[in-house]
Amino acid sequence: MSNLYVHYPFCKQACHYCNFHFSTSSKGRPAFFSLLRKELELRKEEIQYPLESLYFGGGSPSLIPPKEIGSFITYVVRHFDVYDSLEITLEVNPDDVNENYLKELKSIGINRLSIGIQSFFEEELKMMHRAHDVDQAHKALATAIKHFDNFSLDLIYGMPYSTLERWEENLKTALTYQPPHLSAYALTVEKKTVLEHLIKENKVSLIEEEAVKDQYDFLINEMEALGYVNYEFSNFGKAGFFSVNNLNYWNGKPYIGLGPSAHSYDGHSKRSWNVSNNHRYASGVREGKLAYQSEQLNLKERYNEYLMTGLRKSEGVSLMHVKKVFGEPFTSYLEEQVGRQLDQRNLYWDGDQLKVSKESKFLTDGIAADLFLV
Numbered sequence: 418m419s420n421l422y423v424h425y426p427f428c429k430q431a432c433h434y435c436n437f438h439f440s441t442s443s444k445g446r447p448a449f450f451s452l453l454r455k456e457l458e459l460r461k462e463e464i465q466y467p468l469e470s471l472y473f474g475g476g477s478p479s480l481i482p483p484k485e486i487g488s489f490i491t492y493v494v495r496h497f498d499v500y501d502s503l504e505i506t507l508e509v510n511p512d513d514v515n516e517n518y519l520k521e522l523k524s525i526g527i528n529r530l531s532i533g534i535q536s537f538f539e540e541e542l543k544m545m546h547r548a549h550d551v552d553q554a555h556k557a558l559a560t561a562i563k564h565f566d567n568f569s570l571d572l573i574y575g576m577p578y579s580t581l582e583r584w585e586e587n588l589k590t591a592l593t594y595q596p597p598h599l600s601a602y603a604l605t606v607e608k609k610t611v612l613e614h615l616i617k618e619n620k621v622s623l624i625e626e627e628a629v630k631d632q633y634d635f636l637i638n639e640m641e642a643l644g645y646v647n648y649e650f651s652n653f654g655k656a657g658f659f660s661v662n663n664l665n666y667w668n669g670k671p672y673i674g675l676g677p678s679a680h681s682y683d684g685h686s687k688r689s690w691n692v693s694n695n696h697r698y699a700s701g702v703r704e705g706k707l708a709y710q711s712e713q714l715n716l717k718e719r720y721n722e723y724l725m726t727g728l729r730k731s732e733g734v735s736l737m738h739v740k741k742v743f744g745e746p747f748t749s750y751l752e753e754q755v756g757r758q759l760d761q762r763n764l765y766w767d768g769d770q771l772k773v774s775k776e777s778k779f780l781t782d783g784i785a786a787d788l789f790l791v
């Protein structure tokens with residue numbers, strides 16, 4: 418089985434924190450889907466069937482007219498082997514949502530939305546240069562719950578100047594819509610973003626790491642109390658609503674990423690990524706010579722990745738899996754390395770599974786890195 422991911426590289430405006438690949442020019446938008454089909458045609462041998470998830474991300478795929486998305490879905494379903502339960506997700510921005518739009522999405526087969534709310538505070542949305550306002554966020558959610566059982570809501574915590582009280586209000590407001598799935602990401606300062614520039618110029622200041630941790634701890638406690646499973650560090654779902662797309666990704670399943678900058682993985686050791694340039698991507702596809710780079714992961718890199726993704730999941734890392742896939746030297750190394758983290762109660766064994774304790778979850782990436790083989 419595998420996932421098919423589509424990266425739609427266009428946005429209305431640039432959010433200040435974002436380092437994804439996108440363009441705010443509309444040049445290239447009309448031809449996008451014909452390029453996508455051609456890329457899919459060129460790469461069909463790479464797909465490992467059946468497809469379990471089709472995901473439209475970006476960028477801002479909610480700028481695409483539903484008819485275009487619909488004909489691409491029809492093309493995929495007609496030409497490729499897909500599960501009956503194929504999860505088809507579209508990332509949407511609140512400013513693109515209205516009643517008719519969502520009805521159309523549903524009629525073309527989209528069965529899951531991922532809604533980029535980020536905050537219910539006007540000043541935070543403005544500071545991050547989001548294209549929507551708070552009113553649009555509420556309207557989008559009120560409309561989404563009428564038409565979709567399966568949707569996810571995205572929030573950002575650790576915003577500049579944010580307080581625990583404000584984060585609590587953000588989260589509680591989001592939960593009034595009873596989303597079956599919620600993703601909450603800590604704000605990160607990426608290189609070459611406006612946010613990085615504003616911080617360097619002392620025009621924006623971040624909050625202390627300890628305050629970000631308090632916000633994360635509040636999040637995991639609140640979500641757990643309401644019956645959500647924190648199935649991955651940043652992701653919470655009610656039973657039956659975990660993202661198939663994301664879980665396959667974290668479980669090391671193969672995925673094909675179409676579109677500029679999209680990443681792919683063969684489920685074993687080869688990773689590749691398309692060029693992050695719309696023009697070069699388009700010329701490559703037209704000439705039948707895709708512009709991409711690739712790397713071959715060695716056993717050590719795959720082991721380190723398994724630890725990182727495994728510890729971020731509620732399932733944890735399996736010692737049996739390490740033994741089976743990576744062999745004895747890796748197993749002994751893990752058993753040896755893990756002692757200090759067990760003593761500090763950052764990790765614990767649950768049968769064969771090594772898991773991060775609730776109190777230390779915020780430190781997960783550092784704990785995993787401590788176990789890496791370097």
Ligand code: SF4
Pocket residue numbers: 427428429430431432435436437439475476477510
């Ligand atoms: S809408 Fe999404 S992809 Fe586009 S700039 Fe904002 S965060 Fe980045």
